[in-house]
Amino acid sequence: MRAQQQRSCVFAANDAEGKALRRRTRDGELVSPHRGLFIDAQYWKTLNGADKVKHIVRCLSQRHPSWVFAGPTAVAIHGFAHQWSIHSAVYIASSVNAGHGAKGVHRIFMTDLPAVEIQGIPVTSVARTLVDCGLMLPFASALPIFDSAFRNGHEASAVRAICSALHRDTAAVERLLTHANPLSENGGESLARAVMIEMGFAVPQLQHIFANPQNAGEWYRVDFAWLFPGGYTVVAEYDGVAKYVDPAMTGRKTIQAVVHQQSERERRLYAWGVSRIVRFTFDDVVHRQPLADKLAGVGIPRVGGVP
Template sequence: MAECDDPILRRDAQPRGETSILDRAVGAGELVRVRRGVYVTASRWDAARPEERMRLRAHALAAVASRAPVFSHATAAALHGLPVHRGDDGRVHTVELGPVPAPSRSDVVRHRHEVEAADIALVGQLRATNLARTLFDVLCAETAETAIAAMDAALRAVAWRGRGVYDERAAAVLLEDVAARVGLAAGARGIRRARFVASIADGRAQLPGESISRLWMSQLGAEKPVLQHSVPLEGGRWAYLDFAWPRLRRFGEFDGDGKYLDPALTAGRSPRAVLRAQREREGRIVAATGWTPVRWGWERLASRATFAAFLRSHGLLR
């Protein structure tokens, strides 16, 4: 048995055709075979989010490939730490650079696009398309919902400074790079969607649910919100609102599961403690502004029709 580049994965050194200790562990439910000869503990696999499974599959492929693959599209997005909303975590995407590209298979999609050497970067220990090229590919190949979540997250990573500070210049650099690629690909598959999504992308969104909500608001013709609107509170504190409609005297907050379960957002607090803090914060915002709060979660994003009805009920869509 040998370790792979990703320390979570284990590679089987047993000769092909022989039943190994790791194969027996798969049968016992202790391990999951990520691909032939590469395994991960079942507990880690079961707990992994789709993006982490994509990363594990990428490392597994790299561990057994005869030449180092260049990962692209949704797989590259996951390697860059971007959300891949409703992405297919059962397949790995690569871009083929050689003169005789290998064919795709059920779990590996091998793209044959032209990619400049400058568009290939080392992400951790793996080769992948760089951030701008990855975003371009995701914009063209994935749904608008998947694309906006990834695009917003990428902009947030390069431009969000915290406490309501958004580096417009840093965001513009990335946006201009992606927009230039879109502009050079007139007529390409998915380019109209890519152009639209890139035009509304904004790194002030914190979660995919916020990004998708804003996308659907735009598509439905709803009142355009102000993102991360700052509100001074008593005691010298500030609140930054997910969505604000000052003219309508309303503010909106998206309550995704991450607010209550993601350690990066909960700061060690229990879901109940987070909920209590959210309610107290909402009360202070209402006291400071006199505005009406509007809250929603994934249940309101079950479909655009469901979300449209919700927006109408709060006077945000005619």
């Protein structure tokens, strides 16, 4: 049983087993991430937020095979980039009512249940999932999801079709469709752009390429770029921790080697006509003011904002 718990969540089969599992939870051997559900504590610590949701959903789906998972929960099952903080509860679709059901389960009302199956788990379709998240979540939390979905080839037309059938204000979804961009490479970059938009900064170009004027085969693609009249050009780079420590991104280079490579990249970008380069981190984005100060410091204008 312990080996099974190390790889999956379990429900107690009866009162006696439930009592034993709760005792092991008090002893720190197990954790209970959802009512009546248990999993090995050490294994649980190794999981990121999205994988935790997947474990919970897989177990709940076995107990409640008629449930169709929706909203933020469906985002994790679809595999879209998102902030783990959106998982405050498990969301399921309901054609009967909306609101809170059993402890930790929220129901999203919909007259039609457009369900698909992913690895045996019923979830709302991509378009319906985007609509629900667009209506439920703040702009900055929803934009990474929309970017990720469109990066995977999904289209806005299906989202708009669902919105047109709803008898409610869907302006928030339309705003997300206006700003969604499949060129955003990851959730961190999407979140950063969302915060820029919310703070009213001019929207940057994504993944802009700067080439050596003397050798077109030598070029760099940057995260964000603003090209102003008169030749003033600003580049912004999002520094995620993985850029320095994840072997998949560093090619197993040392941090010193990565920093040196980064310095050489900046030297060449300046030589190729970039006027200013600014770097920011996830903390800068989350706290907002540091990001605002850095963008304002290199002359990025504020032109409006998302309410």
